[in-house]
Amino acid sequence: MKxxxxxxxxxxxxxxxxxxxxxxxxxxxxxxxxTLEAVAAADGHATAEQIVTRVRRKLPAVSxxxxxxxxxxxxxxxxxxxxxxxxxxxxxxxxxxxxxxHLVCExxxxxxxxxxxxxxxxxxxxxxxxxxxxxxxxxxxxxxCRSCAKKGAARR
Amino acid sequence: MKxxxxxxxxxxxxxxxxxxxxxxxxxxxxxxxxTLEAVAAADGHATAEQIVTRVRRKLPAVSxxxxxxxxxxxxxxxxxxxxxxxxxxxxxxxxxxxxxxHLVCExxxxxxxxxxxxxxxxxxxxxxxxxxxxxxxxxxxxxxCRSCAKKGAARR
DNA sequence: CGGCTTCCTGCATCCAGCTCGCAGGTGCAT
DNA sequence: ATGCACCTGCGAGCTGGATGCAGGAAGCCG
Numbered sequence: 001m002k003x004x005x006x007x008x009x010x011x012x013x014x015x016x017x018x019x020x021x022x023x024x025x026x027x028x029x030x031x032x033x034x035t036l037e038a039v040a041a042a043d044g045h046a047t048a049e050q051i052v053t054r055v056r057r058k059l060p061a062v063s064x065x066x067x068x069x070x071x072x073x074x075x076x077x078x079x080x081x082x083x084x085x086x087x088x089x090x091x092x093x094x095x096x097x098x099x100x101x102h103l104v105c106e107x108x109x110x111x112x113x114x115x116x117x118x119x120x121x122x123x124x125x126x127x128x129x130x131x132x133x134x135x136x137x138x139x140x141x142x143x144x145c146r147s148c149a150k151k152g153a154a155r156r
Numbered sequence: 157m158k159x160x161x162x163x164x165x166x167x168x169x170x171x172x173x174x175x176x177x178x179x180x181x182x183x184x185x186x187x188x189x190x191t192l193e194a195v196a197a198a199d200g201h202a203t204a205e206q207i208v209t210r211v212r213r214k215l216p217a218v219s220x221x222x223x224x225x226x227x228x229x230x231x232x233x234x235x236x237x238x239x240x241x242x243x244x245x246x247x248x249x250x251x252x253x254x255x256x257x258h259l260v261c262e263x264x265x266x267x268x269x270x271x272x273x274x275x276x277x278x279x280x281x282x283x284x285x286x287x288x289x290x291x292x293x294x295x296x297x298x299x300x301c302r303s304c305a306k307k308g309a310a311r312r
Numbered sequence: 313c314g315g316c317t318t319c320c321t322g323c324a325t326c327c328a329g330c331t332c333g334c335a336g337g338t339g340c341a342t
Numbered sequence: 343a344t345g346c347a348c349c350t351g352c353g354a355g356c357t358g359g360a361t362g363c364a365g366g367a368a369g370c371c372g
Contacts, residue, residue: 005202017352026348026349027339027340027347027348027349028340029338029339029340029350030338031349031350032349048329048330049328049329052288061350061351062350063350063351063352064329065330065331065332065350065351065352065353066349066350066351068329068330068331069331069349069350070349072331073176082241084240084295087240088328088329090329090330094343103282103286103288103290105288106291108295112286112288114251114282115285118278118281118282118285119278121277122274122275122277122278122306123283125261125268125274125277126274126297127273127313128299130259130268130270130302131301131302131305132259132261132299132300132301132302132305133299133300133305134259134297134298134299135262135297135298135299135300136297137296138297138298139240139296139297139298140295141282141290141292141295142290142293142295143282143286143289143290144288144289144291144293145286145287146286146287146288149287149288149289181319182317182319182320183318183366183367183368183369184369185319185320185321185367188320189317189319200367204358205358206361208350212327217322218321218322219322219323220324221321221323221324221359221360221361222320222321222322223339224358224359224360225320225360226320228360229320235343244357244358246358246359266318
């Protein structure tokens with residue numbers, strides 16, 4: 001997968017998406033193209049509902065269940081993955097998103113990504129001590145972001 | 157709260173539960189007593205459904221929505237808290253539960269608790285770098301436990 | 313002990329966020 | 343060009359709760 005430029009030519013990107021789908025033994029359908037494109041275009045994270053909306057801009061008749069199934073298929077073959085950032089939300093992103101963890105503020109909902117460099121020592125410690133290979137991408141860490149902590153300290 | 161013995165006198169525990177409820181401005185009702193008792197008796201973590209079942213052993217006519225509301229009330233005043241260990245489960249336990257985090261194996265579902273000592277350096281790093289005060293108790297960390305990692309390594 | 317206010321409970325209903333069974337349509341290997 | 347396996351749309355169903363309402367009980371005050 002070529003991702004040299006942050007914003008590659010669109011037709012080219014579409015063909016890449018095709019290849020990506022087909023290379024995993026899935027059939028190329030307009031719905032899948034549009035779904036994968038929508039996730040990629042969401043620049044980071046998108047909920048299933050947002051993806052449905054986005055897909056419908058191109059394919060107005062798409063059924064939500066198709067999008068859900070497509071997301072599941074794409075995840076199963078490893079093209080996508082999803083994460084839980086809060087009680088209800090579940091967001092999808094393209095699978096190459098690597099080992100980044102999400103910090104979500106319980107008060108204001110702000111989200112921040114944490115690179116592998118920060119999680120690595122902790123992951124290593126968990127593996128050393130418990131033999132546990134942590135995958136931090138799946139669940140966010142809740143807490144208080146900097147500005148809310150400041151406000152909270154004043155309020156309390 | 158005296159927790160010297162692992163299995164204290166039962167009547168005494170009940171009275172403690174009463175006090176705990178009343179001292180937070182909530183009315184003592186049989187449903188709340190039974191709910192709190194059920195969570196405490198679950199020895200660690202229990203899903204809402206498990207708690208309903210347990211409460212009904214004492215009070216067969218309890219409505220599930222009462223239990224849900226009771227759990228929410230008890231959580232609001234800080235007697236209980238809940239955590240998400242997987243896609244569907246949501247488990248309750250007594251107290252602010254300290255700062256322990258849960259490691260959940262994606263393959264076998266095994267759960268393990270991690271003490272504050274292990275999370276502390278990571279939390280400190282998050283605060284230092286992002287000003288983020290992490291609360292690790294809410295979401296588990298998924299991954300592969302020791303035995304599944306071993307099996308997985310053989311299989312792959 | 314008894315009244316009165318306020319909070320709590322049970323019931324029924326509703327909701328989000330998926331999930332599934334089915335019938336018909338479509339990609340694509342040949 | 344053909345055939346079949348896979349995919350889609352539709353609608354119903356499901357899980358895990360949330361909520362509005364009317365009646366009931368806790369407990370403060372006397």
